[in-house]
Amino acid sequence: MARDKDRRGAVTIEDVARHVGVSPMTVSRVINNFSGVRQSTRENVLRAVAELGYSPNPAARSLARHGGRRVGLLYSNPSAGYLSEFLVGALDGAQRSGSLLMIEKCGASEDSERAAIDRLVAGGVTGVILPSPHAESVTAHEQLALHNITGVAVGARLLNQQPNTVRIDDFAAAAEMTRHLLDLGHKRIGFIKGAANQSATAERLLGFETEIRKAGRAASALVEEGDFTYRSGLEAAMRLLASEQPPTAIFASNDDMAAGVMAAAHYRGRVVPGSLSVAGFDDTPIATAVWPELTTIHQPVAGMTETAVRILSEAARGKTPSAPAQPVDRLLPYKLVIRASTGPAPRPDAS
Amino acid sequence: MARDKDRRGAVTIEDVARHVGVSPMTVSRVINNFSGVRQSTRENVLRAVAELGYSPNPAARSLARHGGRRVGLLYSNPSAGYLSEFLVGALDGAQRSGSLLMIEKCGASEDSERAAIDRLVAGGVTGVILPSPHAESVTAHEQLALHNITGVAVGARLLNQQPNTVRIDDFAAAAEMTRHLLDLGHKRIGFIKGAANQSATAERLLGFETEIRKAGRAASALVEEGDFTYRSGLEAAMRLLASEQPPTAIFASNDDMAAGVMAAAHYRGRVVPGSLSVAGFDDTPIATAVWPELTTIHQPVAGMTETAVRILSEAARGKTPSAPAQPVDRLLPYKLVIRASTGPAPRPDAS
DNA sequence: ACTGTGTTTGTTAGCGCTAACATCGCTACT
DNA sequence: AGTAGCGATGTTAGCGCTAACAAACACAGT
Structure with a gap:
């Protein structure tokens, strides 16, 4: 204890090894979850790890792993909620996974995207994670292919390119939300579409429509255009609420638009959820910032990225960088989060 | 060129050294900007660095710097806009700065805070960055002091504790925003306070009041309670707008509350900024999500954190970890961002 | 008993970089 | 001339960890 204090507070793999009475290598094997360690030894090591509060030094790790896998991350909109x-x-x-992260910001233009990827490459990354605006960018995928580097799209997919993806089942999620609304007794349901160039837009719409169709004549849908911004949601909602038979529920394909819907509802004197239910998608911070808080679909964003990093870092282990086995399309579980913005349909006033 | 390709794309310090005809150490000295290198040598090295596209391996660096300075970062609210x-x-x-970052999430309770700091300590950090909820926590500072570790508060300060701080001048910023409102001709201005336990709350209020007082009888203020949440902003605005002589402008001490004010305004049929100007503070994502977009105070959050990391990593160089020279209180420049939510006062209808 | 096959553990070396000290000139003195 | 003193550079060692190989051990079959 006292001895440890001098040592800059850092417990090394050697400390653990000595404590258990094995070689550092064995400890390394345990913490990396390698096979070929006797069960009892493994347990001893794990106990020591817990006791000493050991946590591996990522720098040393990355260094020892022959140059260390570095994974890059491209982002453009620093204020996006996710x-x-x-x-x-x-x-x-x-x-x-013991890899190093290089984070690179880039603008919206294709040139800026290309430049950012080049910077990443210069930094020696073996793989790059692409969140939504870039996941769908042909430019980005091309530039990566040019340098023979693996990319993983998160939360979206680009069908005709190399399709490494981690995402949720947007179709099923939208369907589930729609069912939730239907179950609450809503007959006329408005839907606000997202930006046309994002892959999720189509899937969410399809999920909605499919569920509505399933309900048969018991339900009808009003679909409006939107582009994922608050303002587009507000305007779409204004149109929906101005229609002859306004919907009793509006399902916006993301939270920002749903917030816009709520503003429109307030403006038109509709109480949420008393006279209008509102549903969002994504569970971004704005969902709990507004009041009443939004019923929405929660995406495990952190989990998705973590998975993406892991995929990349494992792919880097496979020596042939060009052929990352077969492309991965991992689907993670989403969750319908019911908050205060949805409630039973007002009354049987439908036609 | 071709040779480099095999080498995982990474150029090492040795490659540069060989290319120039000096020892790696000299290169190291140059890239770390150490003194004691002849000007001509320095230039040669820098040229080679540029030519070869060398970038130092952060992992190796951190490792070689004797255990590497690790700085910890405590966060609790992953959905906070900042x-x-x-x-x-x-x-x-x-x-x-070539240091390693350890990010640790913690809950709101004191125990959870303590536990998170302990985890950080176990990980061997030499300093910890504390964003707002924790910056003001006596517990956090005590726990750090216990382990003899430097903390830096970002965006807030705790006066009677060890006051390493990086922040903006909340007082001046609030004053400037108030002046902006005054300049637009507003005479009756509402102000919504933030949560009582945060240091910024008092400073912002003070800045506002000082400026109002300066304006003399030309202006009057209506101050309402709030707690930095959307809902509290909405409710405070409702009270403000229901008063006999409602304000023509409302200055909320953060963006979330300002968004709530806008909702209240819509609800009461007030057009923003036509009949009511709304101002926020912080320039978080919500400021541009709402419509019209918020006039607010921009904080250089990224810059503040970067500064904090640098302070910590430099402090770690000074051998005596207990006495980080004298405490730092660095003030960074903020910026008044005028968007669409503020405009000229409706008309000279004030008393 | 003795080789073969597999499982578990240890050994050696080195990832890329930088402290700390050693060295090599060189000028400026006594 | 001799040597202290200084600035510029090189050398050695090692940060903490893990590939790759080597060794030790177990137990099967012959």
């Missing part, structure tokens, strides 16, 4: 979770997930994944 | 910027800044600062 980014912080995104980063936390990436950091976690990096730490856990 | 977190992503916060992280980006920290990452940047860490990379630039």
Whole structure:
């Protein structure tokens, strides 16, 4: 204890090894979850790890792993609600897989995207994570292919390119939300579409429509255009609420638009959820910032990024960088989060 | 060129040294900006660095710097709008100063805070960055002192504890915003306070009041309670707008509350900024999510965190960890961002 | 008993970089 | 001339960890 204090507070793998009475290598094998360690030994080591509060030094790790796998992360919109979770997930994944993270910001233009990727390449990354605006960018995928580097799209997919993806089942999630609304007795349901160039937009719409169709004549849908911004949600809601038979529930394909819907509802004197139910998608910070808080679909953003990092870092182990086995399309579980913005349909006033 | 390709794309310090015809150590001295290198040598090295596209391996660096300075970062609310910027800044600062970042999440309770700090300590950090909820926590500072570790508060300060701080001048910023409102001709201005336990709350209020007082009888203020949440902003605005002589402008001490004010305004049929100007503070994502977009005070969050990391990493160089020279209180420049939510006062209808 | 096959553990070396000290000139003195 | 003193550079060692190989051990079959 006293001895440890001098040592800058850091417990090394050797301390653990000595404590258990094995070689550092064995400890290394245990913490990396390698096979070929007797069960009892493994347990001893794990106990010591816990006792001493050991946590591996990521720098040393990355160094020892022959140059260390470095994974890059491209981002463009630092104020997007999901980014912080995104980063936390990436950091976690990096730490856990012992790889180094290089974060690079880029603008919206294709040139800027290309430049950012080049910077990443210069930094020696073996793989790059692409969140939504870039996940769908042909430019980005091309530039990566040019340098023979693996990319993983998170939360979206680009069908005709190399399709490494980590995402949720947008179709099923939208369907589930729609069912939730239907179950509450809503007959006329408005839907606000997202930006046309994002892959999730189509899937969410499809999920909605499919569920509505399943309900048969018991339900009808009103679909409006939107582009994922608050303002587009507000305007779409204004149109919906001005229609002859306004909906009793509006399902916006993301939270920002749903917040816009709520503003429109307030403006038109509709009480949420008393006279209008509102549902969002993504569970971004704004979902709990507004009042009443939004019913929405929670995406495990951090988990998705962590998975992406892990995929990349494992792919880097496979010696042939060009052929990352077969492309991965991992689907993670989403969750319907019911908060205060949805409630029973007002009354049987439908036609 | 071809040779480099095999080498995982990474150029090492040795490659540079060989290319120039000096020892690696000299290169190291140059890239670390150490004195004691002849000017001509320095230039040669720098040229080679540029030519070869060398970038130092942060892992090796951190390892070689004897255990490497590790700085910890405590966060609790992953959905806070500023977190992503916060992280980006920290990452940047860490990379630039060659230190390692350990990010630790913790809950709101004191126990959870203590536990998180202990985990950080076990991980061997030499300093910890404390964003707002923790910056003001006596517990956090005590726990750090217990382990003899330096803390830096970002965006807030705790006066009677060890006051390493990086922040903006909340007082001046609030005053400037108030002046902006005054300049637009507003005479009756509402102000919504923040949570009582945060240091910024008092300073912002003071800045506001000081400026109002300066205006003399030309202006009057209505101050309402709030706690930095959307809902509290909405409710405070409702009270403000229901008063006999409602204000023509409302200055909320953060963006979330300002968004709540806008909702209240819509609800009461007030057009923003036509009949009511709304101002926020912080320039978080919500400021541009709402419509019209908020006039607010921009904080250089990323810069603040980067500075904090640098302070910590420099303090770690000074051998005596207990006495980090004298405490630092660094003030960074803020910026008044005028968007669409503020405009000229409706008309000279004031008493 | 003795080789073969597999499982568990240890050994050696080195990832890329930088403290700390050693060295090599060189000028400036006594 | 001799040597202290200084600035510029090189050398050695090692940060904490893990590949790759080597060794030790177990137990099967012959």
